Amino acid sequence: MNKTVVIHQPDFLSYIGFFHRLLYADLYIVLDDVQFVKGTSQSWMNRDKIKTQNGDKWLTVTIQKSPTGTKINDILLNDTIDWKKQNLDLIKQNYRKSEYFKEIFPYLEELYSIECKNLSEFNMASIQMLIKLFDINIAIKYSSDLKTTKTKSERLVEILTQVEASHYLSGVGAKDYHDNKPFDDANIEVIWQDFNHPVYPQLHGEFMPYLSSIDLLFNCGIEKSRKILRGI
Template sequence: MKKIAILQSNYLPWKGVFDMIHQVDTFVFLEDVKYTEHDWRNRNKIQTKDGVKWITVPVNHSKKIDLKIYEAEINDKINWQRKHYNAFQLNYIKAPYFKEYKWILEDLYKNKKWEHISNFNIYAIKLIAKELGIETEFINSVDLNINGIKDDRIIEICKKLNATHYLSGPAAKDYIVPEKFERANIKLEYINYEYPKYKQLHEPYNQFVTILDLLFNCGHNSPYYIWGWRKGELEYDTL
């Protein structure tokens, strides 16, 4: 059995993306599809004392109609890296595990310069996945040279990677035709985004924020709040 998931790279995504990555053998970044503005590609949410706020990476607007995700360039005329670093520091410095995981911010925002949003997203997701103990294989769809659209493209990627199972997000139900997967002998599954609450630094509770919120607040217990609770695991602090 080989299970895969396919998803566009997101900016510091929420814990649900890492749950999906953890559940599969191979995770494919779908980067050779159209870049969508005002989407999760270049922005996400953080908790603040004044409520949930967006942080956005400035991406150059292109006249190219079919601009692909991997082609989208970051606007280097705006010092967004310093702005985002400061936003995390300001709003999470009092979080229990901020000091322990501050190195992630240093690595992402101070040690490197980024030209393309895709490169940043993929690097950050791999970095955080490793920190969470995830050992899933990562592949960029750009390297697969696959054609087709929507579920036809997904099926072709599954075939190329010899996948027997495909794990999808629930939103894809709007365009996926299950019969196509049956004909291709690929078992179609949908992830269930259900998670227990954890103590956040600011109220009210909101789970649809960047994964860094979970790391800064729960540290080494973070995996419990993504997948560990389903397996009956205990938080490390209760052992």
């Protein structure tokens, strides 16, 4: 029996390419017990981009300072700053003139009203919200609930073996550090995502790709966004 699995960190308000991958998988393993990384161009754990009149801008979840090596699921939110109101104000300011603002904004208000203590919980709430809006049906498990002893590709294979995966669906960004041998040894086929970013109507000038998924939703609405994500 074929079982395709995606393994990925719980990023904040992820871009549409991530959800495109979930469309073709049976299970999403939330990689929540690896080191939290910030301050690099590859860090999307507590931020994502939206489009403004002055170009792209970070939408950021404010977190407490933590020692290097702290796991994602141990990163705490910082409630000394009203970052939730700041985020909602920034979203409202830049998307209030979008065609589907009234349809989408209440979902963001509900998301930001959720009481969470840690980043992973809040990020998963954002992912669950977008899974619902994109009408994606997928099972979810957490790597922190699975027992593993290895690292890197070997650990991914440990996880995949435990959930009886036959296929591992990976984003192409992982090709730079991918080691196929452990997958071959475990008889797990690696599939590389085939994703071409769609161009859709957008506010504020020339089209800008790789923004948070909320950009697509505000500009195209729920029904049309579902079709765009599926390449229809």
